[in-house]
Amino acid sequence: MAQETRPEGNDGTGFFAKNGKIYDPDGEEFIPLGFNAATFWAPAVGDCKQANMYTKVPQSGANAVRIVSQVDGSFGWNSNPTTQRELIDSAISNQLVPMLEMHNATCGEPLQPIIDYWESETMVEMAKDFEKYLWINIANEHNFDSPEEWRDTYIDIITSLRSKGVKNLIVLDAGDRCGQDPEAPLTYGKAVLDADPQKNVVFSIHMYGFWRSEDRSFTDWTPPFLVEEELPKLKETGISLIVGEFALDDEAAGEGGPNYTADSVLAVCQRNGIGWYAWSFFDSQEAYYYSMVDDVCGDLSEENRTIAGKYFIPYLQEHASIPELMGSFLRVSDPQITVPRNNGSGSFFIQTNGDWTVETEDAWIEIATPNGTKNAKVQISTQNTDEDRSGTITIRTNTEVFDVEINQANVLNVNPTSIETPSFAGSKTIEIESNGDWTVS
Known part of the structure; x- marks a missing residue:
């Protein structure tokens, strides 16, 4: 497939927007799928939150991360x-495309x-140093006060940053x-894009209580923005679009929580x-x-x-594709899989930006897909056995090797293991965890 060329006037070296899509520096289409990483608050667990950027966020399958931060001197450890630079660098090192945003607006x-x-000179230098990878979410x-003020203010900011040599993709x-009202980008997004000398702007919608989906009904108040209607309308204007924040629909969110289903948003x-960034890791x-x-x-x-x-x-883990320019890598979703003795089957996800093979020396393990390219879900099955046993599956790329341990054993956990019932009619609940069939008598 032919690589996309940069927009006229764009002489940058990083990601770029064109004709409603986002491209990596090599001209391959890129759809960001990842998380917001709110790293600047909760100092009591600050070390763990920062460590997430090095370990758990990459292991989660994400190909992008929105680094939630603030200006120097604001609240937040x-x-x-210095720390913003470290977080950007760690994201790139772990095959995550970084977006840095300032939260205190x-x-x-x-x-x-x-x-x-x-x-500032410090941040302009940082943008230039990471031009190839870093997205700037202003x-x-x-x-x-109005869509016109949004348009004029951001045109002025972008013009100023470009005059200082900042060529990064701007969000x-x-x-x-x-951040939830689509009117400004719907009406003036294309004007802002056209005013940018680099023609390199992506627009972001955040979705919470003002958004709804077709599979939800309302009585007292209907949220004004319909997922199935507004997102396609925004795309039809020719702008490149992401959902910069949204969340899983769940009744625990209560008042002010999402009025849509996450299934609808993803579809x-x-x-x-x-692309989208869930709130939050x-x-x-x-x-x-x-x-x-x-x-x-x-x-x-x-x-x-x-x-x-x-x-x-x-x-x-199944859908997020990572550009080849991020370097060779191999992610495997599960280092260990347990299946039952009879009719055992399981699966795991492979993420890589090249070719891979899956093999085993254990004849009782059967691999449905022994080789492939880039992301895949690999299904396995096992022959029946009367005893517990363990084996190994090995995944290989040109540069990486990863072993998955396969355990064949029947698992049965019951909680609680004893209960007391009242003398009169009543009910109790027992939780059963099993990887096979079970009966209660």
Whole structure:
């Protein structure tokens, strides 16, 4: 397939936007799929949150990360250029395309400190140093008085940054209702793009309580923006679009939570070639519908994943493609798989940007897909046995090798193991975890 050329006037070396799509520096289409990583608050778990950038976020299957930060001197233990540079560098080293944003313009907070910060010599130098990879998200969810003010302000900011030699891809949040109102980019997005000397702007919609999907019904109040209608309309204007924040729909979100289903958002994005960043990798232990893991200092095991983690992580591991320019790599979703003794089967995800093979020396393990290219879901099955046993599957690329341990054993966990029932009618619940058939008598 032919590689896309840069827009007229674009002489940068990094990612670029053209004809409603996003391309990597080699001219290959790139659809970002990943997480917001809110690293600047909660200093009590700050070391773990920063470590996520080196380990768990890459292991999650994401190909991109929105680094949620603030201007130097603001609230937050890592709101400074040194840590921001480290986070960008770690993302690139772990095959994540980084987007750096400034969070302290949210809703009604002032914008000028953020403008001054991006135009400072330190941040201009940082942008230039990471031009090939870094996306610049100017300000998070800033509210403007009108779409015209949004247009004029961002044209001025972009013009100033370009005059200083900043050629990075720039991301602009929508301009009202805290980043959720599509009116400004729908009306003036193309004008902002055309005014950019580099023609390199992507527009971002955030989705929370003001958005709805067709599979939801409402009685007292209907959210104004329909996922299935507004996202395609934005794309039809010719702008490149991402969903910069959204969340899993869950009743625990309560008032102010999403009024759409995540299934609808993902389906519309996939049909229209729109990338997205879920909020967030870890927000707080209480807001598990906004976090992928329960314990931020824990691992990525199924036991430590929240309902959101169980939803988003497998999707990313199957669908997020990583550009070849990010370097050779191999990610495997599961280092260990346990299947039952009879009719055993399982699967795991492979992520790589090249060719791969899967093989085993254990004759009782059967591999449905022994080789392939780039991302894949690999199915395995096992022959029946009367005893527990273990084997190994080996995944190879041109540069990497990864072993998956296959355990064949019947698993049965019951909680609680004893119960007391009242003398009168009543009910109790027993949780059963098993990888095979079971009966209760």
